[in-house]
Amino acid sequence: MMKLRKRPLHRAYPPRLDERVSRDVSGCLRTDSGLRLLSFEGAIFEAWLAELADASPSPRPVFDMGRAFGKNFFEELCTVVETCYEAPIEALALVQFRQVLAGQCRDCGFGEVSLDIELADEGIVFVDVSCGESPPCSAFVGGVVVEALEALARTELDAVHIEDAPSTSRGAAQRLLVTAKERLVAVEAPQSAKLDDVLLRIRGSADPRA
Numbered sequence: 001m002m003k004l005r006k007r008p009l010h011r012a013y014p015p016r017l018d019e020r021v022s023r024d025v026s027g028c029l030r031t032d033s034g035l036r037l038l039s040f041e042g043a044i045f046e047a048w049l050a051e052l053a054d055a056s057p058s059p060r061p062v063f064d065m066g067r068a069f070g071k072n073f074f075e076e077l078c079t080v081v082e083t084c085y086e087a088p089i090e091a092l093a094l095v096q097f098r099q100v101l102a103g104q105c106r107d108c109g110f111g112e113v114s115l116d117i118e119l120a121d122e123g124i125v126f127v128d129v130s131c132g133e134s135p136p137c138s139a140f141v142g143g144v145v146v147e148a149l150e151a152l153a154r155t156e157l158d159a160v161h162i163e164d165a166p167s168t169s170r171g172a173a174q175r176l177l178v179t180a181k182e183r184l185v186a187v188e189a190p191q192s193a194k195l196d197d198v199l200l201r202i203r204g205s206a207d208p209r210a
Helices: 042-054 060-085 094-107 135-153 181-186 195-202
Strands: 021-023 029-031 112-116 125-130 157-162 173-180
Touching: 060 094, 060 135, 060 157, 094 112, 094 135, 125 135, 135 157, 135 173, 157 181, 157 195, 173 181, 173 195
Parallel strands: none
Antiparallel strands: 021 029, 112 125, 125 173, 157 173
16 A cells, blocks of 8 residues: 555645635636635525426436536546655555545535445445435535546446435435446436346446446
8 A cells, every 4th residue: 555645635625725815807716826716605505506406306417517527626636646645546545545535525525425345346336425414415426426436447437326325324315326337328227216226227238347
């Protein structure tokens, strides 16, 4: 296992803790590095996600929003790993990657995120997200994490929302089954399903890679 050079991860993104925030000539908030920021209460963001969720019986629209943000999240995750471990993110042992991912999600205010690799030999990984009593927020964070996993795996991934995910002491939880997109497409897996149902569908697919 690689040796840590200095204290990892625990910095906010965005912005970095060592950056100042000021207004530019147009009145927009920006960091020293030029990153543009928006400032509003978390309740506003949650209400926005809830409205999107109400507009569709599926969590997919909010999940897709998370995927769009996930590209930036993964870039920052790579930077943190390279700074702290002096190695590319691909070189991390799995246990380290799980810790790094969970820590970065906490620092972003995403709540608790964990990876369940019990079925990794079958090309299946579960992402568990818990960020209080806000299922839409969980869907958004799930999208962020799936996009990061896709960038790391360099394989097109997709996810199925598991309807019968267990509740946790931290509040509303969402479980995503993540695997290669082509497997889900091949078996016409639904966007949301009970665990046993979706496993029956995808276990017959030919490609076991996730």
